[in-house]
Amino acid sequence: MYWLITIHSISIAFMGLSAWLMIRYLRKYKVPESHYQRLWGFFRIKYLLWIYAFSVVGWGALSITIFYALESKWL
Amino acid sequence: MAIDNTNKCFHGQQREEILIYMTRKHWMVLLPIFMEFLVVFAIITGAILTAIPFFGAGIGNFLGFLIIGGMVIITVWIHYLFIEFLNNFLDTAIVTNYRVLKIEKSLFLKNNMDMVDLHEIQDIKKMQDGIMENLFNYGKLVIVVPTMLEPLVLNSIPDPERFFRKVNNAKRDYIYERQQRKLTALTQNQRLPLDIFTNEISGATRA
Numbered sequence: 188m189y190w191l192i193t194i195h196s197i198s199i200a201f202m203g204l205s206a207w208l209m210i211r212y213l214r215k216y217k218v219p220e221s222h223y224q225r226l227w228g229f230f231r232i233k234y235l236l237w238i239y240a241f242s243v244v245g246w247g248a249l250s251i252t253i254f255y256a257l258e259s260k261w262l
Numbered sequence: 263m264a265i266d267n268t269n270k271c272f273h274g275q276q277r278e279e280i281l282i283y284m285t286r287k288h289w290m291v292l293l294p295i296f297m298e299f300l301v302v303f304a305i306i307t308g309a310i311l312t313a314i315p316f317f318g319a320g321i322g323n324f325l326g327f328l329i330i331g332g333m334v335i336i337t338v339w340i341h342y343l344f345i346e347f348l349n350n351f352l353d354t355a356i357v358t359n360y361r362v363l364k365i366e367k368s369l370f371l372k373n374n375m376d377m378v379d380l381h382e383i384q385d386i387k388k389m390q391d392g393i394m395e396n397l398f399n400y401g402k403l404v405i406v407v408p409t410m411l412e413p414l415v416l417n418s419i420p421d422p423e424r425f426f427r428k429v430n431n432a433k434r435d436y437i438y439e440r441q442q443r444k445l446t447a448l449t450q451n452q453r454l455p456l457d458i459f460t461n462e463i464s465g466a467t468r469a
Binding site: 190191194195198201202205208209212215216217218219232235238239242243246247250253254257258 | 269270271272273281284325326329330333334336337340341344345347348351352369370
């Protein structure tokens with residue numbers, strides 16, 4: 188259990204670092220929105236960063252829950 | 263007063279350099295990475311779910327390591343997927359009123375820049391080979407410059423026809439502007455001695 192918590196803590200910290208670097212870059216070099224902040228015409232980068240954050244935190248919570256359930260039943 | 267555009271839209275932007283067009287690689291580049299992630303996720307989840315009923319209480323530690331290992335691999339793959347998505351935002355091709363730039367940047371590992379001045383461009387080739395490239399309208403642009411050993415290659419550019427047109431228009435405008443500047447400089451140089459002469463004459467007559 189502690190292994191998983193440690194791994195996910197590192198994972199969340201890495202996600203925070205990546206998002207911070209990305210936001211810092213986007214704030215530094217401001218390009219017209221039509222040129223830069225859209226990925227495929229409908230997908231904005233801030234949404235991608237939110238999805239990234241939710242995926243990492245969500246996966247951490249889910250995997251810890253699954254492991255806890257399995258541990259109490261089988262392990 | 264001249265407008266200072268230094269480093270406004272991208273790193274290395276020059277004074278009075280105006281951004282004309284900016285694009286990044288087509289989303290089809292990300293599709294294989296996404297598919298890889300789905301396959302890995304399915305394999306690991308399948309392996310864990312298949313393994314659970316086979317193991318009894320006696321080999322619990324092995325199952326525990328298997329589950330933790332699988333979860334770590336999925337965690338790493340999630341980061342890999344999103345970092346690739348973010349890198350796609352940073353990896354850009356830019357046309358300005360002076361040059362064409364290829365910026366190969368990633369969040370952590372890479373920060374390369376390749377550029378070609380518009381007046382140096384000899385030839386541009388647009389290549390769209392294959393069903394996918396024609397169906398989803400993306401392709402390769404090869405910009406040939408006589409002074410460079412290797413041409414500037416821009417891979418997986420979405421709507422290459424548009425990029426091609428933008429470069430051509432920018433080049434034509436740039437060449438026209440340079441010619442105008444040269445003409446102005448020439449005429450000014452021709453007038454300069456005349457002005458001096460007339461001033462001298464007028465000064466002499468005044469004296």
